[in-house]
Amino acid sequence: MLFLRSRLAGPALVWLVAAALLAWLCLVRYDDLPLDLTTLALPLLPAVVIGVTARSPFGDAEEVASRPLPLFRVLYLAGLLVIGIALLIGAASVADIDLRLALARTLVGYTGLALLCGRVLGYRLAWLAPLAYAAVTLYLDTASRWAWPKQLPVESWSLFCGLLLGALGLLAAAQATPGDQPDDL
């Protein structure tokens, strides 16, 4: 419980629900939006929320805990990711076209980017990598291999990219982050 409270799991869940509601609203109200923009933008918010919750307020002091913290970290983040995917898929069920797999793929990939960025720059800036990648992908040709977040239909390459980034991100987040300052919440 202390672990979940220190990561602000409760507020994170609230924001994941809010992100899903926002996605539902966009799909219902603005159903004429380009599909590639929809798959690019909607998973961004839940991904950055998950990314910043990886931050530990205890810093290195957490490493003296008797419990296996890497496992806790992975389970916690994977659990949030699964919940985020489920909420986003639920919100996407109102769309005329089946976007569920595409949104799930992009969410996993963005979350991985956020966790990797957090490992390098600190989790307070974990949102920077998925945001920068989304901004760059906005102007890429959909056929480009780098434009996997907005490729439709979901094919093996884009799925591979999303899953790989997600796996690498979880692996990186499982490790301790000495860069975290204990006085920042």
Add this chain to the structure above:
Amino acid sequence: MTTLRLVAIEARHNAALLLVPVILLGAWYLIDAQLWEPYLWSSTNELLRKSVVPLAGPAIAGAAAWIAGNDRRRAITDLLSTTPHPTLSRHLTRWFATAVWALLAYVVVAVYMFSRTTLHATWGGPEFWSVAIAEVALLAFAAWGYLAGYLSASRFTAPIVAVVAFSGQMFVANSMAAMGDGTQRSTWPTLLAVSNVTERSAPWQALLYAGLTFTAIAALWLAQRRDLVRGALLALAIVPVVGGVVMIWAGVPRWDYANNRLVDGWGNTIAAEEYTAPEPVCRGDDVVVCVHPQFQPWLDRAVLDAEHLVAPLRGLPGIASPVECRNIGFGTGRNDGTRVVVDGCVDQLVADESTLGQYGRIENEAQHAIGVWLLARIGGHTMCGMSVDPLDLGMGFPSESACDAGERFAVLTEAEQRDWLETHFADLRTGRLTLADLP
């Protein structure tokens, strides 16, 4: 002087410094992905608008949100309130020290792009007004991010602010409305986005973003202590925002069906803007190619292509001397590079004007076949293999049979090709031949 020193101190220890390489790398990649042509001012000005602010704005908003919440997260707001420096002044210093990194990154990109284009371009000039508007927009992004971070010091504020700023500007910039005929058209809110600024809407965009900046600062002041003066200032700060939005909306031309004229939002007639085309630049002796002066760097290559195109037809009936190529185009691409495209010249070479279709393009199959052969000689785009023109607009797509005939003609020796052309070229140009008449 003291204020400047404080800004410098804040800037040196600011997390937004980390954004500078991200913004520069992102801008570099976006400019490359959109095939920037440094010899053209039109390309430089457009990409400078579209390629930096969509990333830099949300990033600086998120950074400002994080930095604004630092004091509250460290529980030192009471301690800082005992210092002699006014609270608003302290916040403004920190806000500006955060925003300045995004402003500097944008200036670096602008200086680089303007410098390269200044060295190579032959016409046009930089749009400094769009750079100014982008800088004001970045200040507005930072101001609203700072306000959000001040009001809520949670760790979620920064990422949410960044994502909302990104998504919001993306959706505004791509705002579309469905028309009755099933097509989609951009709506006027797209002009609120920095990437879509026009010379006509520029003053109002500047007013809008300046107003947004002042509104955020006024709201920040009001959040520190509520009183009538601060509330009045906030209300006053909203006026330029509303004014900017209204004037942008009003400036969008709309058609007055009752009086058959173009009007603005107030019902005033919009006069058609008189555009005086610049004097074209022409080169070539046997084949003359004329282009807009901004394409002058590619003119020599275009003349060579055109001469190679005309070479096998020289001396044939209907081929003037010199030939003045029409339908000159301009193309960019990773494979072909940037070039002046003379492919459109083929139509006037193989067809009389009387046989050309509604859009001035070839319609006769035999003419298409010879056109395919000529274009293939210079590495032009024959359009062979493209899908059939679905709306049948006569846009000059050759059929598969015509392409095959052109390829068969290319296999002949030069002597055989010349013999056939000397016998049949006059009939070819008047549209009397069919594919069966080709060898």
